[in-house]
Amino acid sequence: MLRTLEIRDMLIIDHLELSFQPGLNVLTGETGAGKSILLDSLGFVLGWRGRAELVRQGAAQGEVTAEFDLPDAHPAHEILEEAGLPGGDTLLLRRINTADGRKTAWVNDRRCSGEVLRALSATLLELHGQHDDRGLLNPRGHRNILDSFAQTQDLLVDVRRCWTAAAKAQKSVDDTRAALEAVRAEEEFLRHAVAELDQLNPEAGEDEALDTQRRQMQGAERVRGDITRAHSLLSDSAESAMGDAQRWLDGVRDISDDIGLDAPMAALARAMIELGDAQDGVAQILDALDFNPLDLEACEERLFALRGLARKHNVLPDELATYGDTLREKLHALDAGDQNLAEQEAALAKARAAYEAAAETLSMQRHQRAAVLDSAVMHELAPLKMERAVFKTEITPAEPGPDGIDAIAFTVATNPGAPSGALNKIASGGELSRFLLALKVCLRGDGDAKTLIFDEIDRGVGGATADAVGRRLRALAQGGQVLVVTHSPQVAAQGAFHWRVQKQVVDGATLSQVVPLPEGERVDEIARMVAGDTITKEARGAAKALLTAET
Structure with missing residues (x-):
């Protein structure tokens, strides 16, 4: 208020x-x-x-x-x-x-x-x-007026809930159909691509590992000869020379102990140990560089196959495995799509049936209460000196929507025998x-x-x-x-x-x-409304009569 x-x-x-x-x-x-x-x-x-x-x-x-x-x-x-x-x-x-x-x-x-x-x-x-256009002159407001009179709030909530559920179910069906159609359009490609990927079976990080292995094997061919010669010298010439030197020095030390051979002999012993370590290290490298030429060929074939398939699908070689999973998911969706679509269509049919039932219940309530509203309005029109007018709420089918399946319009016939029509076309301002x-x-x-x-x-x-x-x-x-x-x-x-x-x-x-206005001034104001600028005794009497009559 x-x-x-x-x-x-x-x-x-x-x-x-x-x-x-x-x-x-x-x-x-x-x-x-x-x-x-x-x-x-x-x-x-x-x-x-x-x-x-x-x-x-x-x-x-x-x-x-x-x-x-x-x-x-x-x-x-x-x-x-x-x-x-x-x-x-x-x-x-x-x-x-x-x-x-x-x-x-x-x-x-x-x-x-x-x-x-x-x-x-x-x-x-x-x-x-x-010239009110918020309700009567605007047919779009007639449904709200009827619903207010019919107290359909709970039914409207139910209809709108069912409408939302049906719209959601329809969207799910539409999305699934569109997805299936898109996948079916590339089904042949998907199956061929997945078969290629399954046959190659790429793994994450494989490209880098193969490339490193290939470079090692290619480099091994160039350096193996030099390392082999070095290993031969270390194993044959160096070891033999150092051994001869150690024997000659041992012979000298046996003849004479005081010429200072202990330190050189100790160094030579350490050198022999280091030489052994060098021989072992070089031997290990030779073992690592020892490969079958067919392994290099197989490595290159695998590497070229990975990179060729990656170029074909416009992805990086390391992305092939993930890309394959994506294609498999699409195929799985395609294979399971028909079943999913059938389930969603069943859910849509159920949601539509629920909406139709709720909308029909709302429509029945509107029809029943419209007759009561018409009778009530007609009863109120009599004191308003329009007892000969006819007021009728017309309910016709409308496109289903969140507010139901009814189009509602108030029609009137202001005189007996006159055709009825829309309020804004038939009724005058008064x-x-x-x-x-x-x-x-x-x-x-x-x-x-x-x-x-x-x-x-x-x-x-x-x-x-x-x-x-x-x-x-x-x-x-x-x-x-x-x-x-x-x-x-x-x-x-x-x-x-x-x-x-x-x-x-x-x-x-x-x-x-x-x-x-207090009571006395109110009499004068109503008298002015009766008589105009000059307030007469008769006008005051009429004003008092009106004020008395209202009680």
């Missing part, structure tokens, strides 16, 4: 504070007094797109603040939580518009975007005018207003906590019809909050709270004011 509205420096309003109440709140005033400015300002703080220039001339910025009560179960709490904004039992909206057009908004003193404001406004307030009121009264109590605003919805009607409109508005406000901007005295008399919008000139500037 809207509690307060404070406006500063917007159009012809310098400063205005309003406190609204539950029930029917009535705003009256002469044409041009500024009633539409109130709605523009309220729409501004709620993030609605409206006039481009709202700041009062000469002011640096305009500001609007609105305070709403939020019950615990109000849907605005979910939006606040999702946006990371503070909640509570009170919602304070504030928005500023600078003279250069920049706009800044706060929710409970936390900065927010216009998108958040608009999301909140959808849960807080509903504005209806004579008639449309009364159809809207009838629907709103029928939908009252559906759990919607919105404040309803009717902007001159009674235009084009008068007398007993205007009185009936006012009574419907008052009934609609029971247990909730309704704001109505009206020029009709019959409607104004039904209000529980009455404000007059008026203009006055202050220091050469025209300003708009909104004044709460």
